[in-house]
Amino acid sequence: MIQFENVSKIYQHNDSELRAVDQVDLTVHKGEIFGVIGFSGAGKSTLIRLVNLLEKPSEGRVLINGEDLAKLTKPDLRKVRKRIGMIFQHFNLLESKTVHHNVAFPLSLSGTPKKDMNQRVKEILEFVGLSDKAKQYPEELSGGQKQRVGIARALATSPDILLCDEATSALDPETTKSILRLLRKVRDEYGITILMITHEMNVVREVCDRIAVMESGQVIEKGSIFDLFSKPQHPTTKNFVRTVMENDIPASILNGIDERDSSRNIYRFTFVDESAGQPVLSQIAKKFDVEVNVLFGQITELQGVPFGHLVVELQGEDPEILRVINHIQQKVAVQEVTSHAG
Amino acid sequence: MQVNLMEFWPRIWEATYQTLLMVGISLFAATLIGLPLGIILVVTRHGGLLENKPFFNGFSTVVNFFRSIPFIILLVAILPFTRLIVGSSIGTAAAVVPLVIFSAPYIARLVESSLLEVKPGVIEAAESMGATPWQIVRRVYIPEALSSIILNLTIATIGLVGASAMAGFVGGGGLGDLAISYGYQRFETDIMIATVLLLVFIVQITQTVGNFASKKIRRQ
Incomplete structure (x- = not known):
């Protein structure tokens, strides 16, 4: 010691x-x-x-x-x-x-x-x-x-x-x-x-x-x-x-977000431990009336534990998207992506 | 011309023998003194194993002092000391004493520079293994630097061959003396050429042997 x-x-x-x-x-x-x-x-x-x-x-x-x-x-x-x-x-x-x-x-x-x-x-x-x-x-x-x-x-x-x-x-x-x-x-x-x-x-x-x-x-x-x-x-x-670990959203994707309207719903889901093994995205698509569009992401392994994040765009009505977020927050950490800050 | 040269063959052989004797004994004794002095210079310097700044500065100055005296002056200046050591101030043996005092500090500096070539990281590694300073000197510094030390001793040997030419001043004999007293002062050009050629030969052989030994040791 x-x-x-x-x-x-x-x-x-x-x-x-x-x-x-x-x-x-x-x-x-x-x-x-x-x-x-x-x-x-x-x-x-x-x-x-x-x-x-x-x-x-x-x-x-x-x-x-x-x-x-x-x-x-x-x-x-x-x-x-x-x-x-x-x-x-x-x-x-x-x-x-x-x-x-x-x-x-x-x-x-x-x-x-x-x-x-x-x-x-x-x-x-x-x-x-x-x-x-x-x-x-x-x-x-x-x-x-x-x-x-x-x-x-x-x-x-x-x-x-x-x-x-x-x-x-x-x-x-x-x-x-x-x-x-x-x-x-x-x-x-x-x-x-x-x-x-x-x-x-x-x-x-x-x-x-x-x-x-x-x-x-x-x-x-x-x-x-x-x-x-x-x-x-x-x-x-x-x-x-x-x-x-590439945490920042690549500029090309960010530019795409900015150019179009700013009201798009983009979120970063951080997966830790067992949540990385769950089919979170397909569950959302099935359970809720939203489209899921993966913009960027990376999953890796640390000390034998899966770890990573996905940047995802949710397309649909605002109330429905809120329900999605409430549901998914129990499983993964969610962070809204608004601007360059990523 | 040819006959003239033949008459001097025994003289030339004797001179060659004297040169080899002077250089050989001086080299041996000077290395015996210079090697530890070189080691002391390395271990007491700043960042050394047994760093001691005042000692290093004083010691380094003494070494420089002896190195700055021209050999021909040293030869005469230490005559009383020479007489004390070998009992006589003339002859081949008497020439050895100033040769040793002349080349020991030189060898110390050469050994110092060889030892400094050993990568500090290797010394640090030995320290991290719990080696004593003496173990580091004997089992890391010297074996790692040996190839370089031998090359440097070759340089010192050639320096000694040059210095031994002045031994004639104290009746030391040797090839240099022969070249001066016969070749130069008595205009015997043949003797001059023969001795110079022999000196060139000795230097060439020394360098070749030195290079070979150094390479051999590097690759074991």
Whole structure:
């Protein structure tokens, strides 16, 4: 478990000070995959380095399983660090060593006997699917394979926590997916707590249980993936959601609405959970004397739960349309679309 | 002409031997001193593993001080020190002492630049694994930079070949001395050509071997 208690990291530069991390309160539970998302410069890189004390907090405390690393002696800190694996955007492998020796490296630091070490390396390379690459050098591997070596190296000492510093940002979308699947497997099979930072919304959507959104060093919003995607509050969160979910009605459709008379009845239906599985529209068409015209929409899946929205035009008499709305509001969230606001 | 040159073959061989001896011993000793100095420069600098600004600034200045003295001045200036170390201020052994003092700070700077080529992220990764500073130096910095260090030592070796030509001032002998005292001062052009060709040959071989070793180590 990782707890940030009112943590700040302040860099003094001559007269000015930069608050890279600003009064962050955050708890990452055991066995959870927690994502921190933010644009570059938001402070997430600093935040993740506070966990294994690569950066020292200026204020507040970071507790790892209840222990404040800042209070430890250097030898004790090094011991705790062996229980916290870390992977990086640019992999940071030893170019002069083979895959086998890269993975063995953290074990050899603590003087693990050669036989145990070889056994463990073999085991973990099998887990990440690189058994056949043990004798190759990092230079000979693809980006995805290098990150697998990074993951194997981070897991070699059987840590409780895995820190992922933009681990997929240098990879193409396909490779990103396979690495994320592997990270999920790491959590599911070893029960390791994973804290990842990223600027890619599709990454957190794919794999995280909960996320926090960071901006200017502060956590501006946090919650389950589902809550943040379905009800984003902060403008930055909305921006991030927009990168993977098109919420705005395309201009071509909006223009069409404006050009004709403004008295058209256009609504946005937001489907959440089981309502997405119901044939809401066909029920309306059957039960009421209205025509249903779908203008735009998107349904996707978050954490195994269907989620999405439809922009629909209802054609018919006004009282009848009101009845439709009253009826359907019990099942889905309804919002009237009046102008550009969408 | 031909006969004249033949008379000097033994002299040339002796000079070659002296040059190789001076360069070899100096290189070995200077690396032994320069390598740790280079490591100290890297770990104590700003952002280094054992950052220590006052120490780094002082140490860096001392290194620069020794690097700025022209070799021919250094050769004479440290004569008492040389006598203290090797018991004599003339001869091949006496030439080695200033050569070492001349090239050790140079090698320190070359090692420093090689070590700085190691990506900071790799060092950070080792730190995150709980490696001690000494483990990072021995098992990350040096192996990762070794290929580059060897290339830089090749440069230092060639510098030593050049500097050793001045060893004649303290009776150190060597090819450079032969070229000056016979080729230049006695107008024996043949000797001049032969020694220069030999020096070119030594430099070429050194560079080739250095390149090969560096490449070999990079690809293990």
